[in-house]
Amino acid sequence: MLPSYHRSYLGQQGRVALFHLVCSITGVWGSQVMVPQRVNAVLGKNVTLECRVEVGTNLTLTQSSWERRLPSGSVTVAVYNPRYGISIPPEYIHRLFFRSPSSYDATIVLGNVGFADVGIYTCKVATFPLGNTQASTTVNVLVEPKVYVSAGSTALIDGGNDTVVATCIAERARPPAEVSWESNLFGQSEVQLFDEANGTTSTQVSYLWQPTRHVQGHTLTCVVRHPALQSDFRIPYQLNVQFAPDISVIGYDGDWFVGRENAQMTCKANANPPANHFRWIRLDSEMPEWMERMNSTLLFLRPLQRNDSGVYRCEVANDINLRSRDVRILIQDQSQAERSNSIVVAGAVMGAVLALFLIAVFIIVILTARKAPPPVFADKVIDLPPTHKPPPPYSERAPAIPLGVHASQVAWLCQPRRADRRPVLTDRQLPPPTTRLGPPAQSPTQQLSRLQWVCHQSGTDRVYINHREHYV
Structure with a gap:
């Protein structure tokens, strides 16, 4: 059993510890150390180990330090004392320093980080009268690719x-x-x-x-x-894609004509690597001496002629392959502008001729319509007695044939005669007149003209009888 004085001492120590715990919880005497949980350092570069210190109002910072945990134990790498200053071991003196030491900041910077610097670092803060407070962070070394x-x-x-x-x-x-x-x-x-x-x-x-x-x-x-x-x-x-030459020919515009001067064609090539060979040839005949080949250009040194028409080929090569392009040239007698003018003139002439023709046709049609004969009766028309319409005026009626005249007599009368003979009918040959109502009897001369009209109108067996003349 412990002596009474010893029991009282333990009781006093317990009360002090409880008081310190209450002060730490309420923040009256408490202190706090804050560090990141993990820090990534890049190989060969600097790394910053943050350590912020919060000290209670009734506490005094006596010292802050950094320790590194090794398999053999912990070693101190940096110490800051507000009264005595900074202490750094020789192995770190050239690459470790406090960033801005104070009672609230214990941050250090470690330079030229290597793989040996991987591990756990602890920031410790000593205060009076509370004692030590600490927090740890893990340093991982990254290697930048x-x-x-x-x-x-x-x-x-x-x-x-x-x-x-x-x-x-x-x-x-x-x-x-x-x-x-x-x-x-x-x-x-x-x-x-x-x-x-x-x-x-x-x-x-x-x-x-x-x-x-x-x-x-x-x-x-x-x-x-x-x-x-x-x-x-x-x-x-x-x-960088390499390809054989892609060729195009410029210069020939389709309007090459006899007499044109300074004609030329140029061979363009898109190639990778660039083209290193150009050649012009003519396929349908030999290349004339007066044609000059200058690199990729073919020059016509004289005015164009009809025999310059033909097929020309441009050959281009690079390190990949050889390619060619054919051009068919046609030399016209006239330029395109002259041909266009000729077409315009020919069109104008043809238009004028057509207009005159239409005018002439129109005039002929009008004149013909004015001179047209009166309409002719239809074949074998028999005008029956009127039943629903009044008879036309006497002047409109056609001459009638007496009913006593037989059709055979009409046919005999209408036989063709010589041009100097005319048919003459005597009174004996005419049938006896029939009593009828109508106008007075006509003379033989009037009868003869009536028969002639009948023959003229009948043609071949055409007989027109107007029964209204004999209807009783």
Whole structure:
């Protein structure tokens, strides 16, 4: 059993500890050390270890320090005492310092970080009369990747098979870098990882694509993401697609005519690599001596003639292949402007002739209509007695044939005669007159003219009888 004085001492110590605990909770005598839980340091660069100190109003900061935990134990790497100053061990004196030491800031900066600096660091704060307060952070060393792009081992040839265009490499990164290609082409990526020393990894991403000349000069972009990088690392890569010459001929505009001077044709070639050979030839005959070939241009040294018409070929070659383009030239007798003027004049003449023809036809039609004979009665028309309409005036009636005249007599009377003889009928040959109502009897001369009218109107067996003359 303990003596009474010893029991009283323990009771007093318990009351003091409880008082200190209450003060810490209420913040009267409490102090607090705040550090980040984890800090990433980049190999070869500086890293900042934050340590903020909050000291109670009734406490006094006596000292702040940093310790590093090693397998053999903890070692002090930096000490700040408001009265005695700063103390740093020799092994850290050249690459560790306090950023802005005070009673509220114990932050240090560690420079030229290496793999040996990985571990746990503790910020300790000593106050009076409370004692020590501490907090720990873990330092992890990142290795920033070395990024570059290399071209594929095979040249990109237009129309070839799938080829490695380029490879993006993020070398010796910790942790492994994220590498990708940005492109609007229909290619594909292949990723490879390689373990390196000190826990680093190299990442290679190759871009495969089937080359075509239409995207010559376009750009791919290698994108690398890593915690040690403040932002995405981007490297552009320009495509270099090789292709045979693509040829076009300028100079011949389709309006080459006899007598034209200074005519020439030039062969243009789009090629990669550039064209190194040009040649002009004529396919349908030998090339005349007065035609001069100057690099890619064919010059006509005299005015054009009809025999210059023909087929000309331009040949262009580069390191990939040889290509050619044929041009058929036709030399006209006149220029296009002269031919257009001739067509306009011919059209105007034809229009004037057509207008005159239409006017003449119109005049002829009008004159013919004015001289047209009166209408002729229809064949074998018999005018029956009127029943619903009044008889026409006497002046409109056609001369009638007496009913006593037989059709055979009419036919005999109408037989053709010589031109100087005319049919004459005597009183004996005429049938006896029939009593009828109507106008008075006519003389033989009037009867003869009536018969002549009948013969003229009848033609072949055409007889017109007006029964209204004999209807009783």
